[in-house]
Amino acid sequence: MSETPVPHDHGGPVLDRDGPVWHGVLPGLGRIQIDADGALDVSAAHASEEDETALRHGWGDLLAFAHRGFSMAQGAAVTQGGRPDGSPGPALLLTGDAHDIADVVLVLCARGWRLLSDRPTPVAWQDDTLVAQPRPAPLVVATQRATGAGLAGQPVRAGSNAVAVAVPRAAEPAPVAAIVQVQRRRPDEEPFAEVLGQRRFERAATLMLHGALAPDHGAGDAGAESGEAMVAEHVRLAALPSALVRLDGPADEAAVDLLVAWWTAAGGSP
């Protein structure tokens, strides 16, 4: 996708991330501003707490992380808990369709896991460790899925089938120990497979969001990243253990069993 602005007013969202203060306008909903220090200010077009929350969780927070230099990984992060020494337990990054990711998150949270961030997850490299950040937005799932899981979801917007559900949360940054892509299972497909070789590199190449959510690296950086730096990051991401879990329905406990067994064997368990 070209990042060149459309040269006419199409009535759609406007985002200006040039300069130290970023501005965004979503006609009908409101505007956001991210100050030079990363502080977020949201202003709903109509006095509505619901609209402000949507602006904050659905837009402003994401850009605020980018403004602070975080990359946004196209996945949700969950942890199994802290280590015995008190340090944060490793995080599992679940990628794929947000709807499918939520299915796995709900099963894992029912087993005591904690959600660090719904999709997308802010991440940053600390030396050679990819660290996932906690993001306060709630887990968003479809009404039907929440009902199926016995959860009382709160519609994020009037009339929407997207509901926020309360799940246990992790509040501390955690190192990403593995990346697992979630898919729906087709006939004849195995429920779980470890990803190796070229496929792992291919998946690493598409993990991070670019464009509007590319990390800001300082003055004059409008989100552009050099190809060399991107390839170097892909190589580092490809070094992380990676797998593929294929769900046969929304609450596929057996597939998640295989995922957890692999996670434990890979050293992810705290």
Next chain:
Amino acid sequence: MDSGRWFAVTSTPGPGRTVWLASYPKSGNTWVRAIVTALGTHPQMFGVDHLISGAQPHHVSMALGAYGIDPRWLSSDELDRLRAALALRLGAQRAGDEAAPPILRKTHEAYRAGAPGREPFPLEATRAAILVVRDPRDVACSAAPFFGITHDEAIAAMARPAGDLESNPARSQTAQPWGTWSTHAESWLDDSVPFPVHLVRYEDLVADAAATLLPVFTAIGLTCSPDQLRQAVERSRFERLQESEAEHGFRGTHPRTRQFFRRGIDGSWRDELTDAQASAIEADHRAVMHRLGYAPGPDLVTPLDLPAHLGIRVREGELPDALPGSTSPRPWIQATPTAALVRFRGRAGLLVEHGTDVTVDRGTRGADEVGWMVQGWAVTLAMLQRGLLSLHASTVEIGDTVVAIAGGRGAGKSTTAMGLRDRGHRLLCDDVTVIDLRPDGAWTTPYWRNVHLLEDSALAVGVDFDELPPLGRGRVKAAFRPEDPPDEPRRLDRIVVLTPSAAGGSVAATAETGAARLAALLDHTIRDGIAPLILGQERYFAQVAQLADVVPVTTVSRPGDGWTLDAVLDAIEAIEAGT
């Protein structure tokens, strides 16, 4: 109907770069995408898991990359606005883009204009559309395994817009109305679409994909040489896509799909659908099938169907070998006053009982071959069992008068009736005219049925014989369904008896009186000797005599050879005009 013809009010490309690759699901969209992908991809890099143009416009998750917005937090209306903005962002032409190649985007949605600022397919983002269509009978065969449903369920889904998918913010999707198979195609071919829509038929792709697509690609600015396109088509050959799917998988499938690239042929419905299933699709989509050149045949009356007002129930079943206590006026019929068993070639047959119940055994005959048994013989026998006469005649309303055109086999009844219809008169019934004698005259109840035409007859009345389904083996006659007549009984004003003369001469009309009139009516009501058998001799002759009393009969003789239909029609019209 040729592929490549453009529709809509304009052939001028829209101002944008997007070319919507539109199709009802399972119509060949992915195949065209594969060809386009192969055009721009090194042969060793080409695979079905890397097809371009798959970003459907109802998916607005790309807003994360474009604006940093998570669409799950938006309302349906905001999603619609976001969709339009994304379409413009991707497809609106910028300075210097004039010669840029098109951006193809797949969609299964029906076209609609949308509210201002919420246009699903904004003109400013659009250059043109390619509408890929496929015979709906084949679509049903492909959709059933794809969605993991039965053929009947697929057929029902294709006929109801209730299958439309509503706005789904939880999945970052706007609504994506498909419409029915018919309304989907109609929406894109409507004159209100403000950009050119290039029609591509799947069947033409099967026949010669390169020749079909080259003019379309040229029109949308996707430049390639004929050789390049032929090579791309070769790389996208169905067998190769199947191999690629087997090797790499293809995630453009429904979760219940075992294999996306299944058969890739046209006409597979002929051995996958039952006659009833094919008929159901044709009934649902007849008009658009005709428009798109799928020629389902005329709107034939379903072979086992009769209008409700006749009060005859028809079912399929086994027939008895014999009818106890019956008489056989011909070797192929057994009859009692309340039941008749008729045998036809191909071990087919009919059992008609009590004037109301018909059992049909098709034997080895196809569905299209038993219609005449039910619509002709079964009605005649049932009406005789009810005490009514059956005149071997077609009936036409000429102005205010109702005229039955009687005659023996081959006399030209149907041709004459259709000729009168072609002159603007109203065809009430073909071949069987039921006569109900009442104190105020002879009345007939029209009913719809197929007209059976010889090739010459079809030609004479302006019907394309080759478009009609043949009747029986050998394509001697074909079936045509005219418009439905009224259900209400009509009083019969005249009977015209067509009489081919052995010698030459001209068309002549003679008013019959006395014994000649009675004799003319007996010839065409005796029905192979069955009528007196069922009605009883006395009752039968009394009814024919009464008919001769109340309805004038005119014989129209015509030369046996070299006659012209117009002369016969002129003669009949002159009779009714009193000239």
